[in-house]
Amino acid sequence: LFNFLDNYFTSFGLIILIMTVLLRIILFPLNYRSFLSAAKMRLLKPEIDELKEKYKEDQTRFGQEQLKLFRSAGVNPLGGCIPALLQLPILVAMYTFFPLSIELRQQALWWTQDLSTYDSIWNLGFTIPFYGDHVSLWTIIMTITSILFAVYNNQLSGVTGQMKYMAYIFPVLLLGIFNNLPAALTYYYSLSNIVAFGQQFIIKNYIINEDAIHSKIQENKKKPLKKSKLQERLENMAKTQQLQQQSKKKK
Numbered sequence: 001l002f003n004f005l006d007n008y009f010t011s012f013g014l015i016i017l018i019m020t021v022l023l024r025i026i027l028f029p030l031n032y033r034s035f036l037s038a039a040k041m042r043l044l045k046p047e048i049d050e051l052k053e054k055y056k057e058d059q060t061r062f063g064q065e066q067l068k069l070f071r072s073a074g075v076n077p078l079g080g081c082i083p084a085l086l087q088l089p090i091l092v093a094m095y096t097f098f099p100l101s102i103e104l105r106q107q108a109l110w111w112t113q114d115l116s117t118y119d120s121i122w123n124l125g126f127t128i129p130f131y132g133d134h135v136s137l138w139t140i141i142m143t144i145t146s147i148l149f150a151v152y153n154n155q156l157s158g159v160t161g162q163m164k165y166m167a168y169i170f171p172v173l174l175l176g177i178f179n180n181l182p183a184a185l186t187y188y189y190s191l192s193n194i195v196a197f198g199q200q201f202i203i204k205n206y207i208i209n210e211d212a213i214h215s216k217i218q219e220n221k222k223k224p225l226k227k228s229k230l231q232e233r234l235e236n237m238a239k240t241q242q243l244q245q246q247s248k249k250k251k
Contacts, residue, residue, distance in 0.1 A: 013109040098185040119183035138186035145193035148170035
């Protein structure tokens, strides 16, 4: 794709932008599924909180009731993780591709003089462990857009507790790694965050109808449950564990 676009465009900044948009369009169905799963989990959160309060002294029973709720509502708790995992090969491919692209050498983009190396806007004069001796602006932009995207996603998914802050900490941890990587890579990730943010906004406001999703969940709850063999095994294991705990308490 990169070589194909190189035949028609002279600006590598524009080529990377077009690549980013095309890849995000290809990944849109996966992002939609992930967002839809997060919306379902958010709608179920009040009921999950009730189960937590009801079975706060019995985590095994809470797990059983939570699984029953997911099954009756037709919700897969891993529905948001699987689409994200399927996108990893592209992220890894980009991470490998840009540092090895000879075409990017000595190619400028705005303040960046060479897309094949980091875009230092300030040489510190000393070295900060894990970070380096310079400040890369595209890395800063990538980190800021990653944090803003995480904030927006947390608001949409209703994530609370430690998981909420992990989404903010992770981009900061990556700051030191990407500070020394090619500007083309951090430029791509910055664009990808911005386009992804736009997609999430469109999905939430113009595609997904949460009232319709909630109605569908309520309809699913009225349907008889069909247990798979795996579900039966998990329930049997949970029951066995519960009996063992009760037996220990009696002793």
